[in-house]
Amino acid sequence: MTEKITMADIARMAGVTKSTVSRYFNGGSIKEETREKIQTVIRKHNYEPNTFARLKARESNVIGVVVPTLNSKVTSRVVTSIGRYLRNQGYAALIKDSDHNSELEFRNIRRLMGRNVDGILCSAISVTEELRRLIQSSPVPVVVLAQEFEDGIAVMVDDYGAGRFMGRYVGERVRGRVAYLGVDERDAAVGIWRKQGVMDGLKERGIRDVITFLGDYSYQSGQDMMKQVLRQGKVDAVICATDRLAFGAYRVLGSHGISIPDQVSVAAFGGYDESELLHPQLTTLRFDSYALGYLGAETLLKEIRKEPVPKKQIVGYQLIEGGSVRKLAEEL
Template sequence: MPRNITMDDIAAMAGVTKSTVSRYFNGGSVKESTKQRIQEITREYNYQPNAFARLKARESNVVGVVLPTLNSKITSRVVTSIGRYLREQGYEAIIKDSDHSIDLELKNIQRLITLKVDGILLSAINITDEHRELIRNSPVPVVVLAQDYDEGICVVYDDYGAGKAMGACIGRSHPDRVGYMGVDESDEAVGIARKRGVIDGLRECGVDCIREVSGDYSYESGIGMARELLDQGPLDALICATDRLAFGAYRVLEGHGLRIPEDVSVAGFGGYDESTLLKPELTTLKFDSYGLGYLGAETLLKMIREEPVPKKQIVGYRMIEGKSVRK
């Protein structure tokens, strides 16, 4: 006579996780081949889960989302896209804001794990050794957004390619002196890859005089960096790592009596709606932030269902040509 088995036994025999078996018994989405294996095992052992066991094992249908900040146009697009996709799939999101603090970001990941969410979308400030250890030991799937993560699954922007495209856009006007307003290199995607792309794009156009400064993502930092660059001498062009930094640059250039683009070309990254209100309209590069959120959420739910996913996916961008760059 067949022995009594548990949900753990079924998972082991089917070669899947206990959460997949739980999802099967609770009517969730499971691959057809997996469903057939579980059905064969339950028939062979005459397994019948009791109501309490089914309730206890039920998935939360909640996904955790860790973000560097909520004060960002790009982040709002990503969150909107994540929320829409999850709702369509019967999931909800718990959103944790790290306020650009890596320590708080790590605590947010740990907190979501203790809350037993089904998976985590992590828009990381940076991937440190502590991040790697947390993700490696996480009992639930984790998808990293906007930062390259070689040890796991990630969905990223092409920061280097975008930076190079913008560098070439400015370089084609043959400026003699270009300033770059960036962010701290602790953010590898924007602080390193995007900046490297900009510099390579400029140099391929024969621009060698490039002055760099860095700060944070705030409008005030944009003002401070623009002043610092102008204090070092005249400029023909300013490339800003984000549109918000470009807003600060506009303010400083106006205060110095410099015209855009006749005296100084200005460009940014982000494609914010507000950038169209600037006079002249800002030339900027817009990433597919909605695509990042949608693809990240879709990938995470596939991982929860134990479906195969690509190790790395890259979303696109497009140039928005305003009137702030001299032709």
């Protein structure tokens, strides 16, 4: 547990001045011997500096993090990874949630720019022209996560490649109509590129009879879209843009007595731990969200230190093969 001590207490116990302790927390130049004395006191008392007080310094050692929502397993993995990396590097994270609202996202970034953070990680909802101009005019480095950003630095997942992989995977195992439960295209990565990958992958396997629906990221939206699917007649498979949408689809299919995968195959993206609790276990693609957060934070600190970084970096994904998609004949 963090002990309630002040910077003055640290200075007294380390045998240095309070201004020296302040320089330590703000990234200033001090002797290595002095640094070790201060670190020894900090570790002994589990001291954590006041983040908002540090924001008044010229170099705050605080990184702004803007995320579309906190109600997401993927986002929680990304934020956890960012926090771990930054703490190990002597930085703190100041997190702002945009609640899937592009205007609020824009305001959150502007506020962080005015609070003297050293840099910003933005898990963007979408890269609008307004957001593009804001980032380009930023007084501090900005790294965009999870979206393509040709005019700056981006760390992203391969949404198109993952979608194509899943489209091919499902397309090899079904022969009838497929339904796709997607999200608003304002989120280009998931709403456009992931969906396009699925469509292309299905076409490569000869599946052209596809009906698509758009909703939001909620469990309720998954249920609503699945009900719309059933009103349009029989489908052989349902591919969901996220695991949470698949949870809703499972609920509706179960309430209608429709067996998974005997009557309908279901697949999704996300790799949520809860997917393993479904019966049958959900077949899903898990993105390396921890790598996304780690790589984003590492890239931003390199930018702050004026070190060279790639303009675009892509993290991978992994198939978690549950029992929700019909097996190939040769697998039976």
